[in-house]
Structures are given as C-alpha cells and as structure tokens.
C-alpha cells in the first residue's frame with residue numbers, strides 16, 4: 062500500500078514561515094505544506110509537510126536546526142486513511158456553550174453543551190480558527206446577556222458553523238450565504254447533518270446580493286467572518302439590513318485592522334459593544 066510521510070514540528074511564527082518555505086523547496090517535493098498557529102496560547106506555530114517519498118533524515122535535521130525549530134516528528138500515514146487521518150487530527154473545540162466536533166468525536170459531546178457537528182471539508186470553519194471561535198464566543202455572550210435574535214444572517218458562512226449554532230439555540234429563520242459555491246454545498250451538507258435543514262437556508266451570494274437575504278431583512282443578528290477589506294466594503298449595505306438594537310458580529314480582522322473596521326461601522330450608525338482578541342485575530346460585536 063502507498064504511504065505518505067508526514068513531518069511536523071513547532072517553531073515561532075517567523076521561523077515557522079521560513080521553515081514552511083524551505084520545506085516547499087525540498088527534494089523530493091512535498092505534496093503539501095502548512096503552517097498553523099497552535100490554539101494552546103503558546104504562540105507557537107506548527108509546520109507540517111506531506112511527502113510521497115520520505116526526505117533524507119539528515120537534511121531534515123539540518124533544516125529544523127537552521128530555523129531554530131524542534132526536531133521534526135516523522136510519521137508514516139497510509140494513503141487510504143488520509144481523509145480519516147486529517148479528521149482525527151481535528152479535536153473538538155469548546156466556545157462558550159458550543160462544542161464543535163467531527164463525527165469521529167461524537168461520543169465526546171458533553172451533555173451540557175450544544176453540539177455542532179462539522180466535518181473537515183473544502184470550506185473554512187471547523188471552529189479551530191480564532192475568528193470562528195471568537196464569533197461563537199461573541200454570540201454566547203449575547204445570549205447569556207438575554208439577547209434573543211428573531212432572525213439571523215451568516216454572511217460568508219463557510220461550513221455554516223455559525224448559522225448552525227444560531228439555529229440550534231434560537232427559534233427564528235437563519236440564512237447562510239457564501240460567495241464560494243463549494244462552501245455553499247458544504248454548508249448545506251452540514252446543515253442537514255445537524256438536523257436543522259428546515260431552519261437554515263443556504264444561498265450563494267456576494268455580500269447581501271441575493272433576494273433571499275433581502276426578503277428576511279432587517280436582521281437582529283448578522284455574522285460576517287470575512288476579511289477587513291470585504292467587511293469595510295459591506296458596511297453601507299449592512300446598516301439598512303440590521304434592525305435597530307440588532308447586533309453584528311464581525312471577524313476575520315487582524316487586530317491592527319480593528320480600528321478601521323470599527324470606524325467604517327460607526328460611520329453607518331453602529332456602536333462598538335465588545336471586542337475580543339484570540340491570537341492575532343479580533344472579533345467585534347457592534348450594536349445598531
């Protein structure tokens with residue numbers, strides 16, 4: 062059976078990025094290289110590389126040492142187990158009352174948490190990123206404070222993790238939209254897997270450019286975990302679609318960019334209510 066060789070190590074951000082670039086240049090060529098921030102608050106980054114042909118041990122040791130990284134952990138991954146392996150690597154994420162998990166961790170769902178079943182797939186939003194976690198914690202905080210949105214939009218839904226969270230704790234309609242048709246397909250599959258298909262509509266749209274999004278407006282709650290640029294562009298379209306007293310939860314914002322996003326939304330009549338940093342990302346809650 063064909064096997065993959067998986068290499069992983071830890072380093073600080075600059076070293077991890079340089080090491081990731083060096084791995085790309087290695088002979089034999091890797092089939093994939095990734096650099097991910099650890100979610101344990103250590104500030105370390107994991108560098109991973111996958112090869113169909115194992116690189117030379119000595120070359121790897123020199124490469125890690127030259128970048129101030131720990132020695133690589135090398136493991137063999139059977140090709141047929143690849144998808145399952147990636148999924149198994151994704152541990153559940155707790156964010157407020159929510160517990161985001163893959164089907165391989167179904168038996169770990171605590172009885173007092175709201176489970177969001179999200180399989181790793183070709184869309185963003187497994188809960189592991191600080192932006193997704195920030196949005197889940199932000200809505201948890203609003204719910205704890207007694208805010209009960211009657212309708213919700215999740216613009217840039219990815220896996221629809223935020224829309225599913227809303228549908229599981231609220232009674233009203235939820236609409237999930239994404240500019241990427243692949244994400245919309247993944248969103249639909251996740252919505253069905255979570256048993257909320259009657260409650261969450263999934264549509265392909267750039268920003269609010271879809272009749273379904275307008276039909277349900279104005280919203281009591283809008284999530285938009287997209288990047289700073291699209292968020293700033295979206296501000297004038299957002300204002301008329303959020304009910305007075307409604308909230309927007311915005312993420313995908315690198316912390317130094319947060320003031321620009323706040324300025325764009327306060328110019329449209331929103332007031333900053335809460336901000337939270339996770340790693341290098343900031344999540345904002347604003348009230349209209």
Ligand SMILES: C[S@@+](CC[C@H](N)C(=O)[O-])C[C@H]1O[C@@H](n2cnc3c(N)ncnc32)[C@H](O)[C@@H]1O
Pocket residue numbers: 184185186187188192193196215216217218219220221222223238239240241244266267268286287288291313
């Ligand atoms: C960072 S992911 C967020 C996914 C998920 N909402 C979460 O919180 O994990 C951003 C998503 O927004 C989508 N997106 C980016 N720009 C957009 C736009 N202008 N309108 C709608 N979706 C957009 C991307 O395709 C991507 O799926």
